[in-house]
Structure formats: C-alpha cells, structure tokens
Amino acid sequence: MSDAAPAPKRRRLPAAERSALLVAKAAEVFAEQGFTIPTRDIAQACGVTQALLYKYFGSKDALIEAVLEARFLSERGAPDTGPLATDAPLAERIADFYLGFLAAGSETNLRLFLRAALDGLDLPARYGARLDARILKPVIDTVKRAHGLTVADRALTRGEREIAMMLHGCAVFLMIRRVIYRTPFPRGYAPELRRHVRVWLAGAPAELARER
C-alpha cells in the first residue's frame, strides 16, 4: 500500500538536455494543434511551467524556429540511400528507398511541414536544396545508370527534376492521404507505392532520355 515514494519528479535537467526535450515535445504539439496553440499548453505537455519556455526561448517565434531548424534544417534526418545501391531489381530498389523516406519523414514532420508552409513560414524554399541532394538526384541517377545513360556530376536539369518530382509527389501524396486525410491503409502503403514505382518506371526513362 504505502508506496509513499512520490512521483519520480525529474527536475533540474542540464540545460542542453532540457532544451532538446522542449523542442522535441513542442514539435509534436505544434504538429498536432498548429502554431497558434498557447505556450501554456506546450509547457504543460512538456511537464514544465510556461515561464520556463521563455527562459530557453525568448519568444514563441524563437521556439517555432528552433523546432523547424531541428526537424528540417539540421544535418540529421537524411533518408538512407543504401537501398538504391543494392543489386535488387530497379523497381524494388526505388520502392525500398521511398519506403524508408516515408517511414523517416514521420507524421509529425509532415504535419509540421504543411502547417509551416500554409502559415507562410518559408520552410519549403529553405528545404528545397536538401530535397534535391538527398532524394531527387539519387533517384534520377539510379534510373539513369540502370538504363545506360551517362550520370553527370552536375545538378539536375529542370526537366529531370520534374520527372523525379512526379514520383516524389505520388509518395508524398500517399503520406498525406494517410496522415492528413486519415485514409486507412490496412496493409501499409508498400503495395501502393510499389505500383506507383512500376507505373512511373514505365514512362520516366523515356522522358529522361529526351532530356539530352
């Protein structure tokens, strides 16, 4: 009975640790509730007083910026390009790569990204370069190699980028349907994603060849 030990109050964390904790939790809350959620609610979700948020981040905007930085602009979080380089069939490699991207780009990330974009926070422009380097170019180069096209060391042409964006849009839209529209995918989206890759691969190489 007398389990008198009071709740294990974890107080007085070192600043770096607390800061990371606040940013992580705030990301979830912003993603779910939007950036207009009161700072008091964020603090409560963090198990901390509202005033402490202001000790760590001088303003609500600064907290938002810290969240976006941590989630989208820091070096961590690039999807693993390993699946692209196996000796499996091309379609399988690309599907596996994108399945990794969809898993890594968590629900929180998608919600945050869309909310930030809707609210004019200029995130997509800042994120654009990373998208090209981490996702679009690796995919295009993989397809080119598989079809005997020469792989240049330069940035994607506009046309190549759009071809890659078609598949990317399909993958992101799958995630939007599940996470934002709340469409149920009882067996995950692997089957649908594989089909998308099949269809895309039926037409994309010819388009790529056209691009000089």
Add this chain to the structure above:
Amino acid sequence: MSDAAPAPKRRRLPAAERSALLVAKAAEVFAEQGFTIPTRDIAQACGVTQALLYKYFGSKDALIEAVLEARFLSERGAPDTGPLATDAPLAERIADFYLGFLAAGSETNLRLFLRAALDGLDLPARYGARLDARILKPVIDTVKRAHGLTVADRALTRGEREIAMMLHGCAVFLMIRRVIYRTPFPRGYAPELRRHVRVWLAGAPAELARER
C-alpha cells in the same frame, strides 16, 4: 475635385445576399490565415462589425461549417468532364480535364481543404465520395474505353481507385507546390501536367488490365 459623393456605403443588404457575401469572404480569410483568425478580423475583411457575424452564424464553428459546406459539399463546383469526351488524343483529353480541375480548385479551396484536414475537421472523409464520382471514375473510364476495356457501371475497385489516385496525387502535388510551397511556375503547370499524364499513360493501362 469636389467629388463629394461619400463612400458608396452598401448597407442593409437582404439577408441571403449578405450571408453569401460573408461566407465567401470568410473562406478567403480562413484560407489565408487559418481557422484561428479572430472573428473581428473576419468581420473587418467583410466590412462589417463582428457582432453581425454572430447574427448570421451563432458561433465561429457554425461559420466555419458554412464555409466548408459552401466550398466542398454543395452541388456546385464539380469539374467539367467535357474535355474527356472530345476526339483529341487520350493524353490531351486527360491533361485538359485536369487543367480544368486545377483551375477550378482555386488556391482558396486547396488551402481551406488542407487546413481543415490538418485541424481534424473530417472534411476528406465527407468529400471522398464526390471525388470518386466527379474525377477518378471519369478518368478511369476514359482510359478503359480508349484501350478497349469494358467499362462497368459499378464503383471503382480498390485497385482502379489507386491507379487513378496516382495521377490525382501528381496533379494535386503540383498545385501544392505552387500554392502552398510557393514554387514559381513561370509558364503555368500545363507543361508539367502533360508530362505527368504521358508518364502515367505509359504504365497505367497495363495495371488496369491486370485488375480483371
């Protein structure tokens, strides 16, 4: 000089007219600023006092519901399926149909829809049936006919629906990139959309044939 005629104060509109005006303007404001915008700001954008909003709609939620109803659940606003039935080449017909959809689904509509979905307003589920009837099935049937497959009078199978959804996702993602991500498309998105349709048509018919 003495254009002494004072500002043409349009006051005392008939209720139906005023109501429509409020809903239309509120849709724009919600789309731009999100559903958390103060009712006072909406009223100001309408050129009306905040109290009047409460005369017409008993609460903020009721106003939001009226906006979503008017934009997504009323009978108006179905995209024109005319372009699907011309005697132009298949790719051109589908591209033209979707260009119409992208133009009709205005920026305001896309923003509203995403915001509503993000905020858990359950709009996608309510809108789903209309999407099938107005867009996905017409497209699939057009492709089937062009490829000599029999067109049934029943609803789409799950597989057919996903095949259509692939193209739909590409089109919506184009709009998202322009409207939400604010990516510039100097020459409109007709060129990219046409390319998407080409690629899709290279693989989709084979997938459709598989679906029995």
Add this chain to the structure above:
DNA sequence: AGCTTAAGTGGTCAATTGACAACTTATGCC
C-alpha cells in the same frame, strides 16, 4: 408621411494569451 421590422452597430464581459519580473530550490563543487 408615418410606422414596422429587420439589418446593422457600439460597448461590454469573462476567459485567454504572450511576456516577464521577482522569488524559490535543487545540485555540483570545495
């Protein structure tokens, strides 16, 4: 013109919200 009625306004209230100053206390170091 006079009157009725619906359209629209001004002002107010309690609750909420971003921000912060003053205060308290846990924790590591000697």
Add this chain to the structure above:
DNA sequence: GGCATAAGTTGTCAATTGACCACTTAAGCT
C-alpha cells in the same frame, strides 16, 4: 557540511478574443 549558481516556479499585466445585449437606423409598405 556549506554555499554559489543555474534550473525552475509563482504571480501578474496588458492585450486579445468569443460571445452577446441593448440600442440605432435604413427600407419597404400602406
């Protein structure tokens, strides 16, 4: 143990916000 310092809290303030009541006035009818 004693204590310096950073970690965390309490309480407060002005501005904002959803809601609404009492009041004013334009339009149509006769």
